[in-house]
Amino acid sequence: MSRTQFFAQATSRALLVALTALPWCLPAAHAADAPAGASSSAAASATPLKVVRYAFPAAETGFDPAQVSDLYSSTVIAHIIEPPLGYNYTERPIRVQTVTAAALPEVSADFKTWTVRIRPGIYFADDPAFKGQKRELTAADYVYSLKRHFDPRWKSPNYSSLQDAELPGLEAVRQKALDQRKPFDYDAPVAGIQALDRYTFRVQLGKADPQFNLNLANPLLFGAVAREVVDAYGDEMMGHPVGTGPFKLTQWRRSSRMVLERNPGFREQVYESQPAADDAMGQAMAKRFNGRKLPMIDRIEFAIIEAAQPTWLSFLSNDFDLVTVPLEFAATAAPGGKLAPNLARQGMSLERVLRADHTYTYFNMEDPVVGGYTPDKIALRRAISLGYDNSAEIRVARRGLGIPATSMLVPHTTGYDAALDFGFSEYDPAKAKALLDMYGYVDKDGDGWRDMPDGKPMVLEYSTQSDTTSRQFNEQWAKYMKAINVNMKFIAGQWPDQFKKAKAGTVQIWSLGNSATSPNGANFLEEAYGPQTGSGNLARFKLPAYDALVDRIGQLPEGPERLALIKQAQTLLAAYMPIKPHVHRFRLMVSQPWFLGYRDHPFARDFGRYVDVDTTRQPAVRKD
Known part of the structure; x- marks a missing residue:
């Protein structure tokens, strides 16, 4: 379908309004849209540009690792800013590999000391902040970048997870800045992280953490940012x-x-993979x-299109190379x-992937109706869980794209x-009613609704959004x-707004999703971990x-003892039911025949580094 045909068929005024967000509808960016000094290096190429276009279903926050935590911002950041480690994009099972590090970290026997050596000769992208000088990546850049998460100025959403690592000295510097209302002292020496020489830094933890190397693969936690850049651009x-990294941000319209x-x-980097023999x-x-030089493409264009219909129709019109199929079109696409x-x-490809995530409902344990640790409050939460059918949610609202979550x-x-x-997806309305009856949640005034044990009306307050998909989930809950x-x-x-209220503890019941950022499954136990109250523990x-239990799990290497404690922790959560996991979601990714090399990865966000475009197979309207 051509663009002309597409617009001719899109008679809905709402649809036409939504389509104005598409990248091909946007006028050329003005200088103000791009960071100072940005240039289009590929524009002068005599060969066709290899351009990848992809739409996010929700808006980004921004691109400073110290200030963001959302998926869409982190996807952009991962293409630009590099941590020492990363994940092999192609291989399964998941394998950690070096990115800027010269080798995997050296780790002490007690898992408290991690030493990382950076490869010499890696340079930041040119930027006016460097005043015309080539700027080499050094160990001090990683020290500085980690410290930024502790600087109150940036209000880092990642601070609490790093705080749990107990990096000696950093909390004291943070507290001094808060107490004295002075700038964070980045030059204050701390034992928690130090540059030993130009290319070596050491992380010293206050407690053992055999999984700490996974933090070194997260561009939001350990992405290298130069101090000169922060000084130049500030807020x-x-x-x-x-x-x-392999790409630069040249345009941004919020x-x-x-x-x-x-x-x-x-730098020179080539595609390297040694997948398992049975991984076709x-x-x-x-x-x-x-052996191919990376990256293989010249440009990536991300658009924000929140509505499902224009996203899907524009993909069919060849205006996107890759699409995450909206739920509403799952049956149409697959x-x-x-x-x-x-x-x-048409030569398109489908990848149906079980995501490393879950959706869940949580109960505010400080709320007078659903919170508390007494048997009657536990019974209420367990009854609500037993009365809701996760499997029906998958069939009806999720179009079959998920499996019931049976664990955290x-x-x-x-x-x-x-x-x-652990019973999180058990559906037994008879048992739910029996629990409610047993603990006094009965209809005392004859209006058809159960009341509190003291006779007061019981109304559960479920926070939600106003979009079509949310309304479908609301209908399931109401039913x-x-x-x-x-x-x-x-x-x-x-x-x-709901998220702000949730962090402040003023939401009674809310459902949301959480995606893994690393292979460490125990991270999901932090959704109920006391010290994370108000952040991860909503x-x-x-x-x-x-x-x-969570503290002990975090200090153990992989093995039977760790697995046994993870099981104990989940048993406690199933008993108290502060959280009801619902679903592990499937993601449908459909790609155009000219878009090559994409493979959905549960943790690596920098797919643009590894994909290619066959410009000879693209429609003429798409060639740049």
């Missing part, structure tokens, strides 16, 4: 990501469009790409889980075992709560016995 850092172009100063997809990719015949005939941990992470069932005579009221609001669950 404008969100729009000026400067890194050592909540609309982001353009990344190949970094002309990127990995073997094919390795055969095709091994009936029965297989690529639709009409799409297959998620697929593709260590400790996850699909055979373990199943009515079946056990529980009155549930829905409080709609914008997601950012349920505000505080149980010393549980917190002690």
